[in-house]
Amino acid sequence: MNTTEKFYLPVDGILEMFNSLTGHHQSHITHPVLQSAALTPVLQHPKVSNIPKTGMGIIKTVKGRWRGVVASRSSSSGNRQVSTDRLPKRSVDLLELGLTKPRNCHRIVVLGAPRVGKTNILQRFLGKEFDEHYEPTTEDFHRKLFHIGGEAYQVDLLDASSERDFPAKRRLSILTGDIFLLVFSLDDKDSLSEASELLNEIKVAKAKILKLKNPARVPVVVCGNKSDLEGQRAVSRPEVAEIIGEDVSFFETSAKDGSGLDGLFRALATLGGLPDETGPSRHEIIPILAYQSLCIGQRGRRGSRTPRGLGAPCAAVDPLARRPSFTSDLRLVLGSSTKHNKPEKCQIQ
Template sequence: MNSAERFYLPVDGILEMFSSLSGFTHHPVSNVSKAGMGIIKTVKGCWGRRDKTGGAHRSSSSGIPRGSADRLPRVPVQFGVTKPRNCRRIVVLGAPRVGKTNILRRFLGEEFEEHYEPTIEDFYRKLFYIGGEAYQVDLLDAARERDFPAKRRLSILTGDVFLLVFSLDDRESLNEVHKLQREVTAAKAKIHKPARAVKLLVCGNKADLDQRVVAGSEVGQILGEDVPFFETSAKDGTGLEAVFAALATLGGLPHETSPSRHQIISILTYQSLCVGRRGRRRRRLWRGAGAPCAAVDPVAQRPSFSSDLRLVLGSSTKAKKPEVCPVQ
């Protein structure tokens, strides 16, 4: 390999070369200089840190930029201020075209989007500052995972609270929710011995439509009378405040996480607020710092599947070591 080849290798090629060279530790490599090996090691270290912290900016199917673990390093926005006990993941499941994405847009403080685009997977993160404490709510809209059972099972196992959505003008979407309800319950039972009550609620969306084919009384008969059920409209906002309040209660979060009870601020203001409160840096705080507020993380990304799998396997072995992987 000549010097020109060394300098014009892409990063992935450098890492591949380094990996191949690292397997020959007992044989000196004469055609790679010590300086060149130092550069490769530095790149490998930086790339390893990138894999731990996350990746790059991508666009979700709903048009809102989201993070991705494929390319660029993720910019941290929390400074370690959110304690693990204040972090929750809400998993949203349901048939296509029932309004899941628009319900999430409402929670994030966005407007209703009339144009429909099929969602592959969206991951959102909303950061709250309430009563002097930071909270983090991750929202996973796993729409297309219905075609990938193992991937969907992993999403279910890592969820803390579940929002199942069907459309009041589509009876088949209610049947889909019934199947999902049983799947969530069965999956969670595998990692919690004895089984715990699943934190789950159901939305019958599109209550603004006149062509309703599902009555509220039928929902209790199919899903069970003890399942919290709300009729909602992502378009005009009907019932959404009650849903968000119920999600907060199920997740053990402050009621101020409901969109109507906090102010949306920029991510930079949120950073200044949290850093200033912790005394790490003397900066002028946002003048409304005492009021509940929240910011949407613009580069949020779903944790890697390997990280989620380690999390699931760790939680499943606390009580009893499983005979098989719970994702299977």
Template sequence: MNATEKFNLPVDGILDMFNSFTGHRQSPISAHAALQSTALTPLFQHPKVSSIPKTGMGIIKTVKGCWRRPNGRVTRRSSSSGNPHTVSTDRPSKKSLEQPEMRLSKPSNRHRVVVLGARRVGKSNILRRFLGEDYEEHYEPTVEDFYTKLFLIGGKAYQIDLLDAAGEREFPAKRRLSILTGDIFLVVFSLDDRESLNEALVLLDEIKAAKAKLLKCAHPAVPVVVCGNKADLGAHKVQVGRSEVGQILGEDVPFFETSAKSGSGLEGVFKALATLGGLPVETCPSRHQVVPIRTYRSLRGGRRGRRGTHGAQAAMDPLAQRPSFTSDLQMVLGSSIKHKKPEKCQIQ
């Protein structure tokens, strides 16, 4: 008895059942020849099995109840009625996977606010205030935060993306790409840290240089607001005076002394960001009502919303994620082409 005859497994029965479904018949000789080609050597001898084991029958029943047709559809046979019904297995279109709220605003009404500054200056808490959240006392270093706030103002939809690129301080190329994709900029330093002011000035120069190179303009009009945070610390801890900062920045860059803890000065910052960015003043936190995303969708769809939800409305996108760096780079290249500039865009 040769090795093939000794290696008589339940596979023979399973192959016969599969062949009965597909309409193909294979003789025992060809089946044994296929097994010989694999050169399998059994470690022990299996007894002859005339029936298919339960595991094999489960596989057979699954395949029998669900088989694929050439048109890419699957026919399933109901266990209760026995009538087959067809289910499409085609991949859904890309459009159907998009979140509805991400398609609400027109491209011209979509703006990205990029927040830059040194560590521990209060950038995250300023963003929390803009989002309508409370001040967070506990400090945790921010790697990157990205939020999307959706507005419905005067029958028009607006979308503001907020990017806190704190983790890009050691990655100049990534930070430069974030700057190139930004529409409005908020540069933050701490009034009790002179070094943070020096870093803010470097960031201002970097913003102007990047936008000048992208737009091929020596002095581009970039919407930038500078914020000196932690005004609540008291005069004995302040290392940078308002007059000094005013002399350094000049009259072209709006400057505000703020406190993310108490909220003082932030209304002026948010209003300046809206004015410079061409946004309605209702985007300021004190000028709109924050509603759940479902209510916002109902109002945006033209259906009657809840009682008392008239006027400017806003909602947070719970699924907001920063676009990939590839998408950001494509957006930058598209902006360069729009302004009839070369396709190459150096971010390093």
């Protein structure tokens, strides 16, 4: 800056910014320069040339606090906010890292009509709270890692809402799924009809890739959400049994008050051969780095005789989880199909 240039440093404005960043009021400021500035009435903004060192000190303080706030807000683990430099550099895949077995890794595909509560049910599974604010989901992919009874488990959750109008993409998501959760709303009969259509699509798609003559029997759970809206109920249990069939597990739930969710999550675990402790109420959420240390430490003790049930059940949500590419999903589908009749190509149309 040219030495003859002048600009004004609004000390009261900086104090206001500083307080908004730190969450403190002026009465809690301990820095002597800031205290004196807060207690002294400012009739006009002083010139920088009159307070060169003091002004620059305040600017550096505010900039430092701002960087800290941005770093802490950009990532979190559970309810704790952590700095980005304390997160893994990439998504954690237990199978790739050799920390678990293929039979302990599952993908749950969630399907259903819009506005039925799929996102909030997933948030509950991840250990988070119900969110009243609704935003249409484009596509959500989550990964929750468990450590139960001395073993590591990985559960991927795919909310394929954006694929409602793209049959080929939806078919690929169905073919990559190990377990399925179909959600409809108890106050919307049309959403039940859509869940029934999706159930048939899943059965046909799985039968086609396995070269079966009849629709495949698939691990699926149907969920009637919003049971808390009893006065607005439009679907009865007999209607559900008639439309969905009695051979499918059905649960009435409320993502808002949590009713029915324990049974729903337990049924999903049973279908995947997962422990009951994968239910959100049965384990503790820990930071992702603590989880990695636990798994690596457990692997280092494999040669010793460590009791199988050592340690309380715990889990971590991978903050960097991203859905694998469609190319990877196609390879996954083709690889799994070769175990059966070795089809020449993957039929996703």
